[in-house]
Every structure is written in C-alpha cells, then in structure tokens.
Amino acid sequence: MLAGLVTLSVQPVIAGAEGPAGRDAREAICLMAGDTAAYGDDAVTRVAANRVSEEEDVRAVLAKVQLGEANAGIVSVSDATAEDAVQSIAIPHGVNRVAAYPVAAVAGGDQALAAAFIAYLLGPDGQATLAGHGFEPVTVT
Amino acid sequence: MSEDGRRSRRGAVAPRVVSSPREAAGVTGRAPLLAIRGLAALLLLFLALPVVSLIVRAIQSDQGWDARTLQVLRQALGLSLGTTALTMLVVVVLGTPLAYLLARRRFRGAAAIEALVDLPIVLPPAVAGIALLVAFGRNGVVGQWLDAAGVTIGFTTAAVVMAQIFVAAPFYVIAARGGFARVDRDVETAAADLGAPPGQVFRTVTIPLVAPSLIAGAVLAWARALGEFGATIMFAGSFPGVTQTMPLAIYGRFGAGDMPAALLLSVVLLCASLAVLLGVRIAGERVRGGE
Numbered sequence: 001m002l003a004g005l006v007t008l009s010v011q012p013v014i015a016g017a018e019g020p021a022g023r024d025a026r027e028a029i030c031l032m033a034g035d036t037a038a039y040g041d042d043a044v045t046r047v048a049a050n051r052v053s054e055e056e057d058v059r060a061v062l063a064k065v066q067l068g069e070a071n072a073g074i075v076s077v078s079d080a081t082a083e084d085a086v087q088s089i090a091i092p093h094g095v096n097r098v099a100a101y102p103v104a105a106v107a108g109g110d111q112a113l114a115a116a117f118i119a120y121l122l123g124p125d126g127q128a129t130l131a132g133h134g135f136e137p138v139t140v141t
Numbered sequence: 142m143s144e145d146g147r148r149s150r151r152g153a154v155a156p157r158v159v160s161s162p163r164e165a166a167g168v169t170g171r172a173p174l175l176a177i178r179g180l181a182a183l184l185l186l187f188l189a190l191p192v193v194s195l196i197v198r199a200i201q202s203d204q205g206w207d208a209r210t211l212q213v214l215r216q217a218l219g220l221s222l223g224t225t226a227l228t229m230l231v232v233v234v235l236g237t238p239l240a241y242l243l244a245r246r247r248f249r250g251a252a253a254i255e256a257l258v259d260l261p262i263v264l265p266p267a268v269a270g271i272a273l274l275v276a277f278g279r280n281g282v283v284g285q286w287l288d289a290a291g292v293t294i295g296f297t298t299a300a301v302v303m304a305q306i307f308v309a310a311p312f313y314v315i316a317a318r319g320g321f322a323r324v325d326r327d328v329e330t331a332a333a334d335l336g337a338p339p340g341q342v343f344r345t346v347t348i349p350l351v352a353p354s355l356i357a358g359a360v361l362a363w364a365r366a367l368g369e370f371g372a373t374i375m376f377a378g379s380f381p382g383v384t385q386t387m388p389l390a391i392y393g394r395f396g397a398g399d400m401p402a403a404l405l406l407s408v409v410l411l412c413a414s415l416a417v418l419l420g421v422r423i424a425g426e427r428v429r430g431g432e
Binding site for chain 1: 274278279280295296374378379380381383384385393396397
C-alpha cells in the first residue's frame with residue numbers, strides 16, 4: 001500500500017488534515033512508514049510530496065479517484081463500497097486507523113424509541129445492513 | 142461632425158442620469174421621496190451589515206496574525222493575485238475580438254453564440270466544475286488526448302486559471318460587446334473619410350470610446366475570478382501554493398474550525414476587492430470629469 005504511495009508517479013489525494021478522514025489517513029501513513037526497512041526513512045515526506053490535492057472530505061477524495069483525476073486516495077472502508085468503480089487496497093490491520101462511531105440514547109430524548117433503534121442496530125438486521133456498507137459489527141463496550 | 146453625432150458620442154462615453162436629487166424631489170413630491178429613500182436605505186443596510194460584521198468580528202477576535210495564518214495568507218493571496226492577473230490577460234486578449242465581432246458583424250448563429258457566452262453566468266459553479274472535469278479531466282473529452290500527450294491539467298495552477306476564465310470571461314465579453322455596439326459608427330466613418338487607415342481609426346477612435354466599457358467589464362470579470370470557488374475546488378482541487386486560492390483557503394480554515402483565521406483572511410480579501418472597485422470608480426470619475 002505505502003510502497004505505491006511513495007512512488008512519484010502515484011499522485012494521491014487525501015482529505016484535509018482537519019477532518020476525521022484526513023487525520024486518519026495521515027495517521028495510517030505514519031504508522032505504515034514506521035516500517036523503515038520496507039519503505040525507507042523518509043516515506044512520510046515522500047508521500048506528502050506526492051500529494052496533489054487536499055480535498056474537502058472523504059467523498060470528494062473518492063470522487064476524484066473514481067473520475068480518474070487522481071491516481072489514488074485514502075478513504076474509509078465504508079466509503080468505497082462495491083458499487084464504486086474503484087480498486088480497493090486494504091491497509092493492514094496493525095497499521096490502520098479505525099474510526100469508531102458511538103451510539104447512545106440522548107438524555108431528554110424519546111428513550112423508548114432510542115432503545116428500539118439501538119436494539120435494531122445490535123440485532124441481526126442492523127448488523128447485516130452495516131456490514132453491507134463496509135462497517136464492522138457493532139459491539140457493546 | 143454633426144451636432145447630433147457629437148451628442149451621441151458623449152452618450153456612448155458616459156451614459157448617466159443628469160437630474161439632481163432636488164429635481165427628482167420636484168417631480169415626485171416629498172412623501173414618495175421619503176419612501177424611495179427608505180427602501181434604498183433598507184437594501185443598503187442589508188448589503189452593508191454582513192461586511193461590517195465581518196470587520197467588527199475580526200477586530201474583536203483576540204487571535205492575531207500567527208505564523209500559520211500569515212503563511213496561508215502569503216500563499217493564497219499570491220496565488221489569487223497571480224491567477225486572476227493571468228485570467229484577466231487571457232480574457233481581455235481573447236474576449237475583446239469576440240465582443241467586437243458580436244457587436245459589429247451580423248452573422249448566422251450570432252444569437253446562439255451570444256447565449257453560449259452568457260451561459261457560464263447562469264450556470265451554478267458546481268455545474269461549471271463538472272463540465273470542466275468532463276472536458277479537461279484526465280478521462281475528459283479533450284483531456285484524454287492531452288493525457289495521452291503527457292499533459293495533465295487537473296490539480297495544477299493552470300486548472301485554476303481555466304476555471305476562472307470560464308466563469309469570468311462572460312462578464313467582460315458582455316460589457317465589451319455593449320460598448321462596441323454603442324460606439325457611433327459615424328465618428329469612425331468620419332475618421333476614415335479624413336484619411337485614417339482602419340488600424341488608426343480603431344486605435345484612436347474606437348478604443349478610446351469603448352475603453353470605459355472595457356474597463357468596467359474587466360473589473361467585473363476580475364472580481365468574479367477573484368471570488369471563484371466552486372468550479373476551482375471541483376476541477377483544480379485544493380493544495381496550498383498550487384491551487385488553493387483565497388476563497389479555498391478561507392473555506393479550508395472555516396472547515397477546520399479555525400474561525401479567527403477565516404475571519405482575518407476574509408477581511409483581507411474584502412479590503413483588496415474594495416480597494417480595486419473603489420480605485421477604478423474614482424479613476425473613472427476623474428476621466429469623465431476631465432472630459
């Protein structure tokens with residue numbers, strides 16, 4: 001994965017550093033670059049030098065890759081689903097960033113309705129829907 | 142030159158309302174004048190409030206110019222001024238002949254061409270961005286040939302200029318077309334009758350007469366290019382120093398939750414725009430005054 005991004009011909013687009021997608025992408029690059037034996041000492045600098053655009057958000061990154069404008073981009077698994085005409089390369093688990101989305105009932109809200117929604121998410125239907133969109137299973141922590 | 146010709150020549154140079162407010166009051170009466178002033182003030186207030194608020198909030202903001210904001214300003218303002226200057230050059234060099242032909246030559250399909258020229262004004266910037274992408278993007282109608290030839294436009298400063306030309310050129314062409322159409326042909330004919338070759342007539346008669354329209358159009362087009370955002374971010378992307386112009390940088394700081402920086406950058410852009418618009422207006426008054 002990173003080997004591709006450090007090659008000069010690959011000009012990746014990454015979401016801006018301030019959004020969650022841009023932050024996660026940068027952290028994953030840094031984690032991957034930790035393997036200096038494979039990528040050399042300056043992998044992060046080289047990837048940074050190859051970037052051609054800091055897109056608004058993860059959807060814009062995907063759009064630029066889909067259009068063929070950009071050679072590569074880093075998006076969440078849940079953003080690049082099967083129907084998108086892109087080739088996905090998984091970032092290895094150990095060096096990846098996982099974005100966690102919490103779910104909770106809000107105080108003062110409709111507790112019964114919230115509980116029903118959370119139960120649905122945790123149930124087989126909800127889990128199947130989420131899995132279909134590239135999300136990992138919801139677990140109670 | 143006939144008296145009639147001279148009058149219409151003046152009209153072409155400086156079309157303006159000659160009645161003073163006092164005369165207007167005489168015609169309309171006191172109560173209607175009050176209503177007119179009230180309505181005008183209402184719109185003026187609405188236009189001024191956001192601008193004033195921007196300045197007030199920027200002054201109130203306790204965060205000053207830190208190194209990062211200065212860096213963003215330097216890169217983005219430099220890029221904005223550079224790209225809009227290039228855009229103006231292209232728009233004036235290519236737009237003036239087009240405006241001249243549209244004003245002077247009646248030919249088949251002129252209406253269609255005029256509609257085409259006007260179109261980018263009506264198009265939402267998002268449509269302009271997508272249109273530029275499918276035309277000049279790497280897989281675009283033209284872009285795929287350019288790509289095969291090793292020329293990539295996307296994510297380059299050239300893409301920023303192209304987006305600006307696309308959205309700004311119509312403002313110049315429309316103003317210039319109107320200017321050429323208002324020039325009294327009798328004056329040009331008179332100059333030619335007195336022995337001036339066509340080139341000299343154009344240089345010494347037509348251009349001075351049409352100059353105010355050209356300048357007004359150029360200022361409008363420049364202002365539009367300076368504010369260009371949607372088509373640029375879609376077609377050119379956003380990268381500091383390469384494609385991130387002032388509007389993109391301001392939006393970037395705002396999106397990052399860095400409101401103080403967004404405010405400061407906004408005020409700079411505001412002041413720069415205001416200075417140019419005011420400067421051109423004052424210079425225009427002076428030219429008309431010296432007439």
